[in-house]
Amino acid sequence: MWDNMLVSLVLGLVIGYIAWVLKWKVNKGEKGLPYRLPPGSMGYPIVGETFHFFKPNNSFGVPPFIHERKQRYGSVFKTSIVGRTVVVCTEAEDNNFIFQQEGRLFRSWYPESFTQVFGEQNVGSLHGYMYKYLRNMVLTLVGPEPLKQNFLPQIHQNILSETAHWNHSVLDIKEASASIIFDFTAKKLISYDPSTDGGLRRNFEAFIQGLISFPLDIPGTAYHRCLKGRSRAMDKLKKMLAKRRENPHLENADFFDHLISELNKQGTLLTEDIALDLIFVLLFASFETTSLAVTLALKFVTENPKALKELQEEHEAILARKEDKESELTWTEYKSMRFTSNVINETIRLANIVPGMFRKAMKDVQIGGYSIPAGWTVMVCPTAMHLDPFVFPDPVSFNPWRWQDAEDSNSIIAKHYSPFGGGIRFCVGTDFTKLYLSVFLHCLVTRYTWKAVKGGEILRTPGLSFPNGYHVHFHSKPGHPNLS
Numbered sequence: 001m002w003d004n005m006l007v008s009l010v011l012g013l014v015i016g017y018i019a020w021v022l023k024w025k026v027n028k029g030e031k032g033l034p035y036r037l038p039p040g041s042m043g044y045p046i047v048g049e050t051f052h053f054f055k056p057n058n059s060f061g062v063p064p065f066i067h068e069r070k071q072r073y074g075s076v077f078k079t080s081i082v083g084r085t086v087v088v089c090t091e092a093e094d095n096n097f098i099f100q101q102e103g104r105l106f107r108s109w110y111p112e113s114f115t116q117v118f119g120e121q122n123v124g125s126l127h128g129y130m131y132k133y134l135r136n137m138v139l140t141l142v143g144p145e146p147l148k149q150n151f152l153p154q155i156h157q158n159i160l161s162e163t164a165h166w167n168h169s170v171l172d173i174k175e176a177s178a179s180i181i182f183d184f185t186a187k188k189l190i191s192y193d194p195s196t197d198g199g200l201r202r203n204f205e206a207f208i209q210g211l212i213s214f215p216l217d218i219p220g221t222a223y224h225r226c227l228k229g230r231s232r233a234m235d236k237l238k239k240m241l242a243k244r245r246e247n248p249h250l251e252n253a254d255f256f257d258h259l260i261s262e263l264n265k266q267g268t269l270l271t272e273d274i275a276l277d278l279i280f281v282l283l284f285a286s287f288e289t290t291s292l293a294v295t296l297a298l299k300f301v302t303e304n305p306k307a308l309k310e311l312q313e314e315h316e317a318i319l320a321r322k323e324d325k326e327s328e329l330t331w332t333e334y335k336s337m338r339f340t341s342n343v344i345n346e347t348i349r350l351a352n353i354v355p356g357m358f359r360k361a362m363k364d365v366q367i368g369g370y371s372i373p374a375g376w377t378v379m380v381c382p383t384a385m386h387l388d389p390f391v392f393p394d395p396v397s398f399n400p401w402r403w404q405d406a407e408d409s410n411s412i413i414a415k416h417y418s419p420f421g422g423g424i425r426f427c428v429g430t431d432f433t434k435l436y437l438s439v440f441l442h443c444l445v446t447r448y449t450w451k452a453v454k455g456g457e458i459l460r461t462p463g464l465s466f467p468n469g470y471h472v473h474f475h476s477k478p479g480h481p482n483l484s
């Protein structure tokens with residue numbers, strides 16, 4: 001019976017594939033003109049070019065998958081990944097257009113594998129009113145005002161005390177920063193206390209590799225571990241939410257309490273599932289992307305002594321200007337960190353943590369002279385923009401000074417820089433990540449000198465990871481400020 005089912009399944013898929021190829025070969029556009037579909041290869045039936053796409057690589061360059069096809073077909077091409085036709089856009093102008101058309105010609109879209117991991121109701125899959133509603137809720141937490149009023153002093157205190165005893169120790173900075181950030185955000189979001197209930201973070205581990213990896217759910221694959229982690233973490237969160245609904249915090253309300261009060265409102269839009277998916281995404285996004293950015297920034301400045309020296313000078317100067325050396329960083333001081341901001345822009349340009357962002361065409365649309373039929377998936381590929389040698393000469397080298405004259409939002413660099421997506425979906429966590437990274441660098445360079453001792457190699461599958469971590473040996477600077 002299984003054999004029969006398998007045969008009919010394969011037959012069905014093959015027939016479906018042929019019908020689908022024929023459909024696009026003969027289909028006509030709206031005004032009776034033939035579609036001019038983007039060029040590109042659909043690879044093998046069903047698997048398409050999936051294996052090429054997921055092939056691991058350890059360089060900071062444009063992923064070979066994109067690079068080779070761009071050379072062959074031009075800046076817009078089609079391919080087939082995990083059974084789905086995807087049009088890849090690599091040109092800044094097209095990408096910015098797609099971002100700006102969010103909700104009109106395009107809407108954000110995630111692969112099924114993504115929705116399985118983040119839940120049907122995750123923020124990325126919601127649109128229109130519901131999306132705005134959740135976005136506003138998140139902004140009350142990490143918007144500009146709370147960042148200024150609450151986060152800056154709290155992050156500073158937290159990093160100072162967490163890094164106070166790093167003298168003479170060797171740490172994997174990826175692991176150490178992930179743990180510090182996770183504990184901090186989990187405390188803010190759900191009053192999580194790692195000492196009484198350890199192990200929540202473990203469920204998020206190896207997550208980014210699994211998330212942007214081949215979505216094959218069988219034991220042993222990164223994707224399988226990722227799903228397992230998700231279900232354990234969701235179980236924990238669900239129990240915590242249930243407990244909290246019985247015993248709300250009256251004082252020191254956290255994001256859980258905020259969600260619960262929304263859940264209890266008459267005619268609320270929020271459901272428990274949406275709330276849990278939201279907490280899950282926020283926990284994951286904050287610590288994983290931020291700890292990767294911290295590790296990359298540290299790696300880049302460690303490997304570039306001139307940049308490290310300039311960074312140290314900037315932060316020593318901030319300390320030197322303070323009357324009370326032990327006082328907290330102020331918003332004005334944060335805003336004065338110009339070189340740090342260049343270092344961060346350059347780190348994020350090179351990091352390209354995600355290979356692409358997906359959108360779905362809502363109508364037939366023209367991009368770069370080609371037709372994209374309604375319903376097709378488009379992958380916006382910031383990597384190709386960020387590593388464009390005409391905009392960023394010597395694109396894979398770390399050069400924070402290239403940002404010095406780039407502040408003008410009309411500059412060519414600004415037009416080619418959209419690491420967090422653009423338009424209304426501009427990542428809500430951007431300011432948090434930048435703030436966190438700046439404060440982290442401030443604390444490290446004013447307190448410590450260090451040497452890299454092991455690791456630091458990156459791997460893209462195509463999600464970015466540090467397979468061997470990044471191990472660093474720290475030494476206290478004499479007379480460093482000690483607030484802890």
Ligand SMILES: *[C@@H]1O[C@H](CO)[C@@H](O)[C@H](O)[C@H]1NC(C)=O
Nearest residue numbers: 056057058059061062063064
């Ligand atoms: C990784 O990509 C670079 C180009 O970006 C290429 O030269 C190199 O051969 C690739 N390595 C592997 C292992 O595919």
Ligand SMILES: *[C@@H]1O[C@H](CO)[C@@H](O)[C@H](O)[C@H]1NC(C)=O
Nearest residue numbers: 167168475476477478479480
């Ligand atoms: C840091 O550790 C080294 C070696 O243990 C020690 O000699 C030095 O005094 C320590 N510095 C500070 C500021 O504690």
Ligand SMILES: *[C@@H]1O[C@H](CO)[C@@H](O)[C@H](O)[C@H]1NC(C)=O
Nearest residue numbers: 341342345403404406407408
């Ligand atoms: C860094 O990039 C942001 C855009 O994300 C821009 O607003 C800022 O001006 C850039 N910083 C510098 C120093 O160019």
